[in-house]
Amino acid sequence: MTPIVESFVLHFGEMGSRWGFNRTVGQMYALLVVNKEPLTANQLAETLNISRGNVSMGIKELMSWQLINTKHVPGDRKEYYQALGSIWDMAIKVFEERRKREVDPTLTMLRDVLLQTPANEQEAYAQEKLHEIHDLLETVTTWSKELQSMSPEKLNTLMKLGSGVGKVLEFKDKVMSSVNSG
Amino acid sequence: MTPIVESFVLHFGEMGSRWGFNRTVGQMYALLVVNKEPLTANQLAETLNISRGNVSMGIKELMSWQLINTKHVPGDRKEYYQALGSIWDMAIKVFEERRKREVDPTLTMLRDVLLQTPANEQEAYAQEKLHEIHDLLETVTTWSKELQSMSPEKLNTLMKLGSGVGKVLEFKDKVMSSVNSG
DNA sequence: CTGAAGTTTCAATATTTTCTGAAAGTTTAA
DNA sequence: TTAAACTTTCAGAAAATATTGAAACTTCAG
Structure with missing residues (x-):
């Protein structure tokens, strides 16, 4: 070496x-x-x-x-x-595999626990928190799956845009609402 | 419990x-x-x-x-x-902390190694790969920092948009280019 | 078949990480 | 000060994880 x-x-x-x-x-x-x-x-x-x-x-x-x-x-x-193949392929594989190992089991557990009826005040509070965690993890999981299905070039464009993506979102909202109202 | x-x-x-x-x-x-x-x-x-x-x-x-x-x-x-605070705050903290521990040291190492002059064909190939890894990690790091600076609501909008973000990007490109050429 | 060339398995061992609990340290009320 | 109430530290024990290497397994050419 x-x-x-x-x-x-x-x-x-x-x-x-x-x-x-x-x-x-x-x-x-x-x-x-x-x-x-x-x-x-x-x-x-x-x-x-x-x-x-x-x-x-x-x-x-x-x-x-x-x-x-x-x-x-x-x-x-x-x-x-x-x-x-490419470094992108590898990064996506690592990311996906880690999601499967680190997030998916937790989502499964949370879904199970959320089916149960809280026995008291304290459990109700706990379940509320678990609900928030569940929703967050689900949003992030869905999003990351969708990003993975994008082409590396498009992903790259998106990332290079950085927080400018906020601007694009505002812009889109404006256009959408003017289309809806007009 | x-x-x-x-x-x-x-x-x-x-x-x-x-x-x-x-x-x-x-x-x-x-x-x-x-x-x-x-x-x-x-x-x-x-x-x-x-x-x-x-x-x-x-x-x-x-x-x-x-x-x-x-x-x-x-x-x-x-x-x-x-x-x-909120579940979002916690998720962002975990994400940030992991980036610091898992990615930043590697970026530092890659920067050091990339300063060296490859001694032969084989090292040149290796450095090329390391360069790709470096660029990818840097892009991802920068992006994740920028996302972290966005408000949870905006982040949520972005995530819920999912791969539809691709559409918005295309749209933006179209508008930009028509502005530039017009 | 047979055996050479290769791969995998897994019990034993080595290494690393985590956990305990007693001792040392800190803070504060009187 | 002093001492009670609480926290932190850290050496050694326990638990978990990684590694070796010899035996078992597989594959294939002759």
Whole structure:
């Protein structure tokens, strides 16, 4: 590993735990991202100085995140792995996967709890709060799903617009209301 | 704890680790959110069956996330704790804090690495990828900061608009270009 | 079939993180 | 001051998580 690659790989390993996967999975992913050529499981193990078994589990994990692909080289029995398409694709995958793991279970739980009848004043207050949390999470989830279905270019336009989006919204409201009233 | 509160608290404890804090911190926070009245550290420890020391550390953590407030009751020496303002405020705080912990350090590292001169073909490819990641993270960071500065109502309008925002963007482009050319 | 080349599994071990509780620290009323 | 009421700290114990490596499994060419 060259120094540039090494610092990236090590950093990604450390951050890994914050991003929802462990150190070695983070390192493996980082290495695959910056390598033009796909790598074998053994190459990963050797380069990162981790056991072959650990690599096997890490691959399973990255596959479940749909962040890597297998690639077969004709005449070679080994499996080669490479990071998914573009950086945007990867970001969207990570975002989506985290939503599934971090938000969806909570939404399910909240829906269940909100079906129950509050037994007293205190529970009524609690349920009110849970209702607010539920609505917020649902709005955010729906929104993020819709954003994900937009093309990267459009998303980019939207983001670059930044808070200017507020202006556009006001503008739209004005036009809409003048159309409605006129 | 009533059953409704208990299931919420336990769930939040389990999810806690995915949200960036540990089980007991998650439980403490959940309990404070659904309690109208502020609670003392001892009440938290007793209700959740955890040690007083653990509560003290958890409070420190929640304070650093700016998710709870202290409240003083006149004539009482104990400190009372309560969850911050609205659910929106809390969501924005969590989002912001996570960005600081999960994205900012990576951006810093990427900036450093991008200053270096690639030593060979392979490093050039790696740097190219790192550049893409950097730009993406920067765009997202800037955007999320700008969104945070918008009022909850406006944010809500924007989210409820969903992917319809694409339509509004097209519309804006059309108007802009006709203004420019006309 | 057979065995070489490769992959996965999982019990045991190592590492990291969390939690406890006693001791030290702080604040305040008298 | 003093001491009671309360909070924080932190070393060690407990729990959770990650890692290894040897054995089991799979696949395929001959």
